[in-house]
Amino acid sequence: MKLHRMILDTDIGTDVDDAMAVALSMFSPEIQVEGITTVYGDVVLRSRMVKKILQMGGREDIKIYAGVEQTLLRNREIWWLGHEGEGILHLDERDQNLDFEEKHAVDFIIETVMNNPGEITLVPIGPLTNIAAAMIREPRIAAHAKEIILMGGVSRIGSNAAELDYYEHNISRDPESASIVFGSGAKIVMVGLDVTRQVLMNRSHLQRLTESGEPLNLVLVKLVERWLEWYKHEYTAMNDPLAVALLINRSFVKTKKMKVHIEYDHRHPTGQTIAQHSDDANVEVCVEVDSEGFMNLLLDRLCSRKS
Numbered sequence: 001m002k003l004h005r006m007i008l009d010t011d012i013g014t015d016v017d018d019a020m021a022v023a024l025s026m027f028s029p030e031i032q033v034e035g036i037t038t039v040y041g042d043v044v045l046r047s048r049m050v051k052k053i054l055q056m057g058g059r060e061d062i063k064i065y066a067g068v069e070q071t072l073l074r075n076r077e078i079w080w081l082g083h084e085g086e087g088i089l090h091l092d093e094r095d096q097n098l099d100f101e102e103k104h105a106v107d108f109i110i111e112t113v114m115n116n117p118g119e120i121t122l123v124p125i126g127p128l129t130n131i132a133a134a135m136i137r138e139p140r141i142a143a144h145a146k147e148i149i150l151m152g153g154v155s156r157i158g159s160n161a162a163e164l165d166y167y168e169h170n171i172s173r174d175p176e177s178a179s180i181v182f183g184s185g186a187k188i189v190m191v192g193l194d195v196t197r198q199v200l201m202n203r204s205h206l207q208r209l210t211e212s213g214e215p216l217n218l219v220l221v222k223l224v225e226r227w228l229e230w231y232k233h234e235y236t237a238m239n240d241p242l243a244v245a246l247l248i249n250r251s252f253v254k255t256k257k258m259k260v261h262i263e264y265d266h267r268h269p270t271g272q273t274i275a276q277h278s279d280d281a282n283v284e285v286c287v288e289v290d291s292e293g294f295m296n297l298l299l300d301r302l303c304s305r306k307s
Contacts, residue, residue, distance in 0.1 A: 004247040005032045005119050005146075007109060009067070010240070011040040011126025011170075012049050013084035016223040020201075020298065021125055021240035022050060023216065026059040027301045030248045033059075034112055034120060037105035039067045039130045040173065041078045049088050051098040056216040067105030067130040071174040076268060079173060081230065087222045109134040110141060117144040121247060124181075125151040125240035127170050132177035135184050142184035151243040152178065153260065153273035154193035158287045164193050167269050175264035175271030182260045182273075188283045189246060190260060192273065195253055195289035196239035203234060205299060212303040220302070241298055242289070252294045255284035 008025055012018035025033050036054075038046035043066040050064050070078070089098075101108070109130060113120045122145050124131050131148070135141050152170035171178045182188065206224060209217040227236055245252055258275040260283045275285050 006121045009037045009124040016227045017240040021244045024241045024244050033062045035063045037065045037067050040127045047100040048098040064100035065105040065108045072177045106133045110138045121146045122148045127174040128177040128181045132180040142186035147187040149189040151191045153190050155275040158194040172269040172271035179262040190285045191243040195286040198291045199238045200235040252290045253286040254288040257281045258285045
């Protein structure tokens, strides 16, 4: 079995899919998690949330690094619903030191990638501020990373195009950072709304998680329920774990080789991912997905593991 070395960069806390991605990462033997970095907003709280999930999953060996709180130019408000941490951290744990590393996430990313050229896959599943900051400080990151599999963007060229927004959250929260990353020349796989809006967790999936009896799964179910209460739907997209799953099975998606340009201005929301076909492009844009295959993998990894 080929082992994939990964850094997961997350804005865990608002939508439940980040927590699902952390869980899938730590329960997948194909993936060696070099570290988990947090980005955007209260990165200390986010790091404590990651720490708690790792504790519940018995993976305290994985190190956590807090990253950049503000957007790259500090010119955009942080989107924060206020329920971040609920369902994972008790009130006393929101303020206490659940240990994570003192080293800054950007320093960790640079050191790990540069010391292991061609071996580290970056998997950012939040705004791209940490990755952009690393590239600014060390431009060779783009060439030395094995690849970047990012959850973000939307091309609106697939079969569900008419149903999709013209912008996506992770890109629009910090489009300046996204512009740096997509323009870096790095090898990128864009896991955008074109495919992630087709991988939906519904009530039957929640029932399976509940019936597993795993304490972590019960927490994940509560997080989904809390999100659905705000989202006003009976399902939620598993955006972020799909990006992680491509390290396990790339055949879950079909891609088109594209050049991607970030179109943005001073307004909000802004930050469209404009994709154009090109044989010499650096971005593989996901356009189709095996939804059933992916959801089976996710639930199997969460429900069939040994406690």
